[in-house]
Amino acid sequence: MDKIELKIADDCLQLLPQRAVYWPAHAALIVADIHFGKAAAFRAQGVPVPRGTTTQNLAALDDLIVAYDVQRIIFLGDFLHARASHASATLNALRRWRARNITMQLTLVRGNHDAHAGDPPADLDITVVDEPYELDSFSFCHHPHAHARGYVVAGHLHPVYRLTTAGDSVRLPCFVFGTASSVLPSFGAFTGGFAITPQQGERVFVATDDSVFEVPGSTTIFNSGL
16 A cells, blocks of 8 residues: 655654554554444434444554554544443453553543543553643644644544546545644544645645545645754
8 A cells, every 4th residue: 555654843754545644753553533432322322323333443453553563552532432432332342452452552632522422441551641742743632723842743623635527526534734733534434524625835645545645736844843
């Protein structure tokens, strides 16, 4: 699969087709808005939605762990979707996954859904912090405009970009990188997306099933001094 490597804040980040970022310096996978248990929360309200999204999300994490020798995962908020996401089926799936990845260092930067859903159970052994989570030259956040010292890497918006051709269009998840902050696409299945319009100085990278490519015409000079 084709990824894109960016040099930001005197460091390197790799944008992956699987809608995640790999940070080689820390063997870290960075994912935003996984929303475990969202489908379960909908079903608890009587809305008939597909099952299996938690299994799908965990399988996607497993594939990336193997492909990139991941030693830690940083979740940029909205780990659990709602209080109903504490359903036994969802939590038991997470516990089985955790048992298979017992040495993995997990950090959750709380997002708005985490405030309502509550922190993950303690036996999942996830370090939970408020934004910004500062590490090296980066500030990991849920909200893109959080006050921070370093270059902000955030989620929350579930950004997608509409590509158009003559008589047709398609919406694709995208990464948005500006001079001082960035927004990652939603990693989770069944999370939807918000169509964005790039602002001046922002670069947009869309993710397909097997590649990441930059939308022509978007340009940014990154501030490596952050």
